[in-house]
Amino acid sequence: MILILVSVCAPLGNACLAKGMTSLPELSLAHPFSLFAAVFTPWVALGIALLIGFFASYLTALSWADLSYVMLATAWGNVVVELLSHFCLHEQVSFQRWLGVALITLGVAFVAPGPSRTVQPALNDSAPLETLVEKGAPR
Amino acid sequence: MNFTSLPVLSASFWAITAMIAAVVLSSTAGEVLTAAAMKSIGDLDEIRAHSGLKGAIVAVLTCPLFFAGVFFMAVAFFALLFTLNHMNLGLAGPATASLTVVTNAIAAKFFLKENVDRRRWTAAVLICIGVYFLAH
Numbered sequence: 001m002i003l004i005l006v007s008v009c010a011p012l013g014n015a016c017l018a019k020g021m022t023s024l025p026e027l028s029l030a031h032p033f034s035l036f037a038a039v040f041t042p043w044v045a046l047g048i049a050l051l052i053g054f055f056a057s058y059l060t061a062l063s064w065a066d067l068s069y070v071m072l073a074t075a076w077g078n079v080v081v082e083l084l085s086h087f088c089l090h091e092q093v094s095f096q097r098w099l100g101v102a103l104i105t106l107g108v109a110f111v112a113p114g115p116s117r118t119v120q121p122a123l124n125d126s127a128p129l130e131t132l133v134e135k136g137a138p139r
Numbered sequence: 140m141n142f143t144s145l146p147v148l149s150a151s152f153w154a155i156t157a158m159i160a161a162v163v164l165s166s167t168a169g170e171v172l173t174a175a176a177m178k179s180i181g182d183l184d185e186i187r188a189h190s191g192l193k194g195a196i197v198a199v200l201t202c203p204l205f206f207a208g209v210f211f212m213a214v215a216f217f218a219l220l221f222t223l224n225h226m227n228l229g230l231a232g233p234a235t236a237s238l239t240v241v242t243n244a245i246a247a248k249f250f251l252k253e254n255v256d257r258r259r260w261t262a263a264v265l266i267c268i269g270v271y272f273l274a275h
Contacts, residue, residue: 021220027224035217035220035221059173059177062173062174063177063182066251067253068248071170071244072259075270097273100268100272104266104269107263108266111262118253
């Protein structure tokens with residue numbers, strides 16, 4: 001469930017940010033505070049709300065799994081967004097994009113069955129490393 | 140011969156490279172520092188079971204590494220906003236997303252000492268190419 005939240009909130013949040021930022025006039029480094037004003041526009045605000053949800057679930061996942069596991073196992077969120085845009089928004093998906101969906105699915109299938117943690121957590125020093133190396137079915 | 144006419148030497152090429160590098164490097168630094176913080180705190184589900192949600196929040200907010208990670212993630216966030224405002228999403232999206240997969244795997248191996256084995260490298264390469272195709 002945590003990994004599903006991480007997967008879905010991040011790409012949806014980024015899509016909202018992209019929609020919000022491309023609709024704004026071009027920003028300049030000469031006026032850096034205009035970036036802060038952009039935060040209060042509706043699409044950017046929705047994107048930030050989704051990214052806060054992503055961050056909370058991401059922190060939880062990182063507390064019991066490796067960064068290299070969480071990052072790879074949650075990559076199929078991109079696939080979910082692609083499938084939603086095709087089947088719900090009836091957007092045309094090119095062969096190149098279907099190829100991307102297939103490669104990401106294959107990559108996630110490679111990493112997901114493996115151990116979620118390969119390093120010993122600092123607060124559990126009493127536990128032997130061998131017991132932690134294979135610890136953790138995906139939650 | 141006018142060398143500046145070559146795409147690699149044009150000012151816009153370096154500006155694009157600098158923007159993408161800023162997003163990728165700050166994002167990687169933020170994720171590695173945050174992962175190190177969460178590893179040092181321990182399993183949040185267990186902490187929540189023993190001390191409640193408040194205890195879990197206090198555990199996170201009293202870890203200095205966490206704030207270092209959040210700082211770099213904030214830098215990455217504003218760098219991404221700036222990049223999206225100057226570049227086509229079709230270029231910025233796939234470049235930053237796919238490069239971050241690889242830089243995170245490298246940083247996890249060398250800084251967090253994670254066992255990034257052949258299975259994870261294969262997955263990282265497949266996902267990197269897949270994200271590029273998907274977002275391009």
